[in-house]
Amino acid sequence: MFENLSYLALQQYWWIIISLLAAILVFLMFVQGGQTLIYTLGKTEMERKIIINALGRKWEFTFTTLVTFGGAFFASFPLFYATSFGGAYWVWMLILFCFIIQAIAYEFRSKPNNFLGSRTYETFLFVNGLLGTILIGTAVATFFTGSEFSINDMNQSTWKNSFRGLELAFDFTNYNTFINLSLGLAVFFLSRTMALLYFINTVAHGNIIERARKQLVREAIPFVVFFLFFVGNLLLMKGFAVDPETKIVSMESYKYLHNLLEMPWLFALFAIGVILVLLGIYRTITCFEVCHDKGIWATGFGIIFTVFSLFLMAGFNHTAFYPSTFDLQSSLTIENASSSQYTLTAMSYVSLLVPFVIAYIWWAWKAINNKKITESEMNEEGHSY
Amino acid sequence: MENIDLGLVDWSRAQFALTAMYHWVFVPLTLGLAFIVAIMESIYVKTGKEEWKKITLFWMKLFGINFAIGVATGIILEFEFGTNWSNYSWFVGDIFGAPLAIEGIMAFFLESTFIAVMFFGWNKVSKKFHLLSSWLVAFGANLSALWILVANAWMQNPVGMRFNPDTARNEMENFWEVLLSPTAVNKFLHTVTSGYVLAALFVLGVSAWFLLKKREQLFAKRSMVVAATFGLFSTLFLVVTGDESARHIATIQPMKFAAMEALYDGQNNAPLVAIGILELPQDPEHPNPREFAYKIEIPNMLSYMAFLSPRAFVPGINDLINGNPEKEIISxxxxxxxxxxxxxxxxxxxxxxxxxxxxxxxxxxxxxxxxxxxxxxxxxxxxDKLIPNVPISFYSFRIMVILGVHFGILFMVILYFLYKRKLEKMKWLLWVSILTVPLAYIASEAGWVLAEVGRQPWVIQDLMPTLSAVSKIDQTSVQITFWLFAAIFTTLLIAEIKIMLTQIKKGPNEGGH
Structure with a gap:
């Protein structure tokens, strides 16, 4: 069946899969957000234990999605993998360090004789939540603002800035840095917002829920501010357009706004996404008496739609998804950065497993979360962090 | 390509080797212990005896501690292909990326989803479903290994692809050739069974400690029965696949084969140096030693090992470099x-x-x-630059094989004394079991050292040298990340060992933590 698709259709199909994985990843980063709220919401040892255990059952999903996102990006758009990871070395290394310390923190935190002490492992979780979200958000913003690299006729890439990617977050002489960071911070506050919605949905503990509801406004407002700043800039800025015939890349005013207008279905998806995000937050904030605890689902699906459409905005409609500000013609598009038609076809068959994977994850999630997490469960015999 | 900095290549290699070797401290135990735990839980579900649940929970807890740190090191390896080997990522990404992606989609999700059920599902899903989850974790972990080893095998024996000069990269032509290449199949079987052996030795060593302490004797002996049986079968399989693997190397990577035997001049009826000590090299221009200070040989064995015929000609390093028209070897x-x-x-x-x-x-x-x-x-x-490090290849091969023989004998002896019901009296044997645990790790790492050092200077056999695969980063950056990784991995390893030892000392009768 995939053999009958054109090369371009396969490239688009894989860009859709990458976008979907990215969208699910951002949703699942509520785990990271929650890790930065352990001490804000948990005032006693037991409260913190409940919070950490609520997150600890989910961290592997986020982690696995990140690994799969990396693997799928490598397989489908290897030139991006080579250019960005080998180029923005320090950004990706920092992200990696954040994730090493996360992976062990849950399992090691509450074990006796754990060498570094519980507080250190909690700090690891905090650092992962803070830096991991901001850096990933910042890195994704460069899909719109561009980086400095060139590619030669053997398709070997060279990064042109000696700060190796750190310039994207710290070069304040460049306005793009503010756009990049605004997305990073939006992701950070979003992940905290979602974590609060998740706790409200999953934990049965009066004090934690009460604090989570209070905290929600404080996280949602900065999220909305940074997100609007990013989207505002995105829609007004020049974008990297690709000529469908000559493949020449040029700057086009309002390119991303044009993308939305020229693909009305994408515009609809984006709008529905944003509305759902806000709806989930709004409904949870406003009903204090009979309290709504399902906000995570509206906001969660909203986030998936929103991030998904942002990625499609970056790669579809003759747009360079990883632009080079150093040499426009080195910019990566879904056409010039992709794997061969054969590999994309073979991989497409594997992608048929994805719905099956989502189904069993859904099932396992339900099976583990069918009861709310309570204090008494923490004292039962069995596994806890 | 012309002005590649050798320091950069060496540091990049060092960083990758560091990550890979740390990763491999944790992975084999995960691969094997997952099955051992699943077998134990099956016995529990079948017999309904609470002791078996206790046994299962004890080993499962150790499994969990070990799993987390394996995951932490694994993600680094995946991304290092991009960060440190960006030219490689493009040159072969069309083939190499696919198994990594499939691993994520097919295996890693399976493993991590059902691990959550395995740890948190005891009172939430049915007994049978919990058991199924434990088996799915074991299956997922091994499936994960399959895809990674397919990728590695392809680097050693690149098949199923064609170079496209327009994109300047290799492109896949036949997925099944990549997946089912004999190198891949053999590498997978040999590597995962080595994990089973290591896990069995781990269980054996820990149980032996309980017997020596005269604690939890029934628990320890039951664990040992499962582990030694599983370990013995795995060792037999390990020997068969290892033997097969030697023949693959002899044909596909003859230089690696010659280096691991320190064979300079090829010969018919080549003997195998069973035990040997290489002389220290005198000439700094030729750092690889050429003579043995001491050796014990088995006549004809090398020819037999390589080509299944005692008379076969085994080419040496000199034959490969200078060519041998008589044997149709191109110089x-x-x-x-x-x-x-x-x-x-x-x-x-x-x-x-x-x-x-x-x-x-x-x-x-x-x-x-x-x-x-x-x-x-x-x-x-x-x-001369195309010869791998001879002493490292030579010794790592011998360490792996000699220890492998030791493991097989140990499993048999343990099973014998368990059967005779005398094991707890055999103090020396219990001590041997404990001391064999670190040896299992050494043998396992030695196998990878041989596979990876022995194929140098190639990152893709014959097609891409390691030095042209590297990302052009300043050397200082790689040095800094190398030391950061070294510090963090070492710290985490210390933490893991301390936690493990404490959990072991607590024993199976203290639930929760």
Whole structure:
């Protein structure tokens, strides 16, 4: 069946899969957000234990999605993998360090004789939540603002800035840095917002829920501010357009706004996404008496739609998804950065497993979360962090 | 490519080796212990005896501690292909990326989803479903290993692809050839069974400690029955696949084979050096030693091992470098010449394309395709640079094999004394079991050292030398990340060992934590 698709259709199909994985990843980063709220919401040892255990059952999903996102990006758009990871070395290394310390923190935190002490492992979780979200958000913003690299006729890439990617977050002489960071911070506050919605949905503990509801406004407002700043800039800025015939890349005013207008279905998806995000937050904030605890689902699906459409905005409609500000013609598009038609076809068959994977994850999630997490469960015999 | 900094290549290699070797401290135990735990839980579900649940929970807890840190090191390896080997990522990403992606989609999700059920599902799902989850974790972990080992095997024996001069990369032509290449199948079977053996030795060593302490004797002996049986079968399989693997190397990577035998001059009826000590090299120009200070040989064995015939000719390092027309071996000098022709032809092809010279384009392409199998050799002038480190290859092979024999014997002896019900009295044997645990790790790492050091200087056999695969980063950055990784991995390893030992001392009768 995939053999009958054109090369371009396969490239688009894989860009859709990458976008979907990215969208699910951002949703699942509520785990990271929650890790930065352990001490804000948990005032006693037991409260913190409940919070950490609520997150600890989910961290592997986020982690696995990140690994799969990396693997799928490598397989489908290897030139991006080579250019960005080998180029923005320090950004990706920092992200990696954040994730090493996360992976062990849950399992090691509450074990006796754990060498570094519980507080250190909690700090690891905090650092992962803070830096991991901001850096990933910042890195994704460069899909719109561009980086400095060139590619030669053997398709070997060279990064042109000696700060190796750190310039994207710290070069304040460049306005793009503010756009990049605004997305990073939006992701950070979003992940905290979602974590609060998740706790409200999953934990049965009066004090934690009460604090989570209070905290929600404080996280949602900065999220909305940074997100609007990013989207505002995105829609007004020049974008990297690709000529469908000559493949020449040029700057086009309002390119991303044009993308939305020229693909009305994408515009609809984006709008529905944003509305759902806000709806989930709004409904949870406003009903204090009979309290709504399902906000995570509206906001969660909203986030998936929103991030998904942002990625499609970056790669579809003759747009360079990883632009080079150093040499426009080195910019990566879904056409010039992709794997061969054969590999994309073979991989497409594997992608048929994805719905099956989502189904069993859904099932396992339900099976583990069918009861709310309570204090008494923490004292039962069995596994806890 | 011309001005590659050797310091950068070495540091990049060091960083990758560091990550891979740390990763491999944790993975084999995960691979094997997952099955051992699943077997124990099956006995629990079948017999309904609470002791077996206790046994299962004890080993499962150790499994969980070990799993987390394996995951932490694994993600680094995946991303390091991009960060430190970006030219590699493009040159072979079309083939190499696919198994990594499939691993994520097919295996890693399976493993991590059902691990959550395994740890948190005891009172939430039915007994049978919990058991199924434990088996799915074991299956997922091993499936994960399959895809990674397929990727590694492809680097050792690149098949199923064609070089596309327009994109300047290798492109996949046949997925099944990549997946089912004999190197891949063999590598997978040999590597995962080595994990089973290591896990069995781990369970044996920990249980032996309980017996020596006269604690939890029934628990310890039951664990040992499962582990020793599982370990013995795995060892037998390990020997068969290892033997097969030697034959693959002899044909596909003859230089690796010659280096691991320190064989300079090829011969018929070649003997195998069972035990040997290499002389220290005198000449700094030729750092690889050429003579043995001491050796015990088994006549004809090497010829038999390589080609299943005691009379077969096994080429040595000198035959490969200087060629041997009688045995139809092309010299490295000739391969270098052809490699340079291929590299030049690719350049000509590219410039002809730009200038629109169709005749030159076609001619260059023809030359290129003829000589492409030697492409990687063109980056070298001196064939001596194409010899891997002989002592490391030689000794790591022997360490692996000799320890493997020791493991097999140990499993048999343990089973014998368990059967005779005398095991707790055999103090020396219990001590041997404990001391064998670190040896299992050494043997397992030695196997990877042989596989990876022995294939140098190639990252893709014959096609891409390691030095042209590297990302062009300043050396200082790589040095900094190397030391950061070294510090963090070492700290985490210490933490894991301390936690493990504490959990072991607590024993199976203290639930929760």
């Amino acid at each position: 490295y000098y000739e391969k270098i010449r052809r490699g340079k022709l291929a590299i030049q032809a690719l350049k000509n092809y590219k410039s002809a394309q730009k200038s629109g010279d169709a005749a030159l384009e076609e001619e260059s392409l023809k030359i290129f395709e003829t000589h492409y199998p030697y492409f990687g050799y063109g980056y070298y002038d001196n064939p």
